[in-house]
Amino acid sequence: xxxxxxxxxxxxxxxxxxxxxxxxxxxxxxxxxxxxxxxxxxxxxxxxxxxxxxxxxxxxxxxxxxxxxxxxxxxxxxxxxxxxxxxxxxxxxxxxxxxxxxxxxxxxxxxxxxxxxxxxxxxxxxxxxxxxxxxxxxxxxxxxxxxxxxxxxxxxxxx
Amino acid sequence: xxxxxxxxxxxxxxxxxxxxxxxxxxxxxxxxxxxxxxxxxxxxxxxxxxxxxxxxxxxxxxxxxxxxxxxxxxxxxxxxxxxxxxxxxxxxxxxxxxxxxxxxxxxxxxxxxxxxxxxxxxxxxxxxxxxxxxxxxxxxxxxxxxxxxxxxxxxxxxx
Numbered sequence: 590x591x592x593x594x595x596x597x598x599x600x601x602x603x604x605x606x607x608x609x610x611x612x613x614x615x616x617x618x619x620x621x622x623x624x625x626x627x628x629x630x631x632x633x634x635x636x637x638x639x640x641x642x643x644x645x646x647x648x649x650x651x652x653x654x655x656x657x658x659x660x661x662x663x664x665x666x667x668x669x670x671x672x673x674x675x676x677x678x679x680x681x682x683x684x685x686x687x688x689x690x691x692x693x694x695x696x697x698x699x700x701x702x703x704x705x706x707x708x709x710x711x712x713x714x715x716x717x718x719x720x721x722x723x724x725x726x727x728x729x730x731x732x733x734x735x736x737x738x739x740x741x742x743x744x745x746x747x748x
Numbered sequence: 749x750x751x752x753x754x755x756x757x758x759x760x761x762x763x764x765x766x767x768x769x770x771x772x773x774x775x776x777x778x779x780x781x782x783x784x785x786x787x788x789x790x791x792x793x794x795x796x797x798x799x800x801x802x803x804x805x806x807x808x809x810x811x812x813x814x815x816x817x818x819x820x821x822x823x824x825x826x827x828x829x830x831x832x833x834x835x836x837x838x839x840x841x842x843x844x845x846x847x848x849x850x851x852x853x854x855x856x857x858x859x860x861x862x863x864x865x866x867x868x869x870x871x872x873x874x875x876x877x878x879x880x881x882x883x884x885x886x887x888x889x890x891x892x893x894x895x896x897x898x899x900x901x902x903x904x905x906x907x
Binding site (some may be wrong): 590594595596599600603606607609610611615616617618619636637639640641642643645648651652655656658659660661662663667671672673675678679680681682683684685686688689690691692693694696698699701702703705708710712713714722723724725726727728729731732733734735736738740741742744745747748 | 759760768800819843849852857871
């Protein structure tokens with residue numbers, strides 16, 4: 590029963606991803622946020638149409654679902670994605686804290702059509718000086734001040 | 749000279765991060781996008797005020813800078829961050845393709861005040877079945893169809 594539902598929602602993400610290409614909205618990716626077997630929000634890749642490199646399908650879907658639910662956490666939700674999330678989207682999913690993640694294609698399939706997902710997975714675990722991205726950690730005296738003030742704050746909303 | 753500029757912009761991110769806390773906007777983080785030594789956009793963490801788990805400082809700054817520049821790439825830009833980007837934000841930075849990333853605090857300092865950055869770095873490299881996040885890869889017959897149609901498209905905008 591659950592796998593039947595999973596396959597139903599995954600097929601829907603695939604159909605949405607195909608439609609997204611032909612609508613000229615962006616890359617071949619789509620995602621759904623589902624709660625209690627109801628779709629809360631859908632998202633597709635809007636990078637090139639919205640001029641937003643962060644507008645991947647999962648990010649778009651998460652933002653819309655949170656707006657819909659009025660909260661910054663996707664408690665009890667499942668995220669369905671037409672393709673394994675890239676590190677940006679997987680990070681976003683961890684921050685949104687849904688119950689499950691289910692995906693169809695994997696990152697090697699995305700890499701085979703020239704998307705950077707697999708490359709970025711390899712990069713982000715490297716030491717700074719070994720990355721293709723010029724990355725510099727500069728020691729600054731006040732670097733910890735925001736954290737100290739955050740800890741000292743009594744009425745903060747944690748996330 | 750470059751390091752003096754780097755320290756100037758980093759100090760600015762730290763001041764913005766502190767202000768962000770006291771404005772009640774979200775977590776103790778800020779970022780700047782700089783091009784030719786001019787600030788293109790600034791961003792702070794807006795997760796709890798915008799009900800958006802993806803509204804980290806770097807993501808907010810990248811989205812604003814791309815809107816400002818009218819493009820989905822941050823060519824020639826430097827991203828300054830008050831703290832080492834989490835995997836979501838580092839992924840976003842790779843997709844935005846700036847020239848450099850410079851940051852002040854590191855992920856261990858963020859972890860010391862209970863942010864998940866370091867935990868997520870550890871998680872995303874694990875095999876699916878070893879992650880805390882319930883992750884499922886389901887083989888679907890049509891999984892590759894979006895990629896095939898993307899490849900066949902002649903007038904697509906790549907990113």
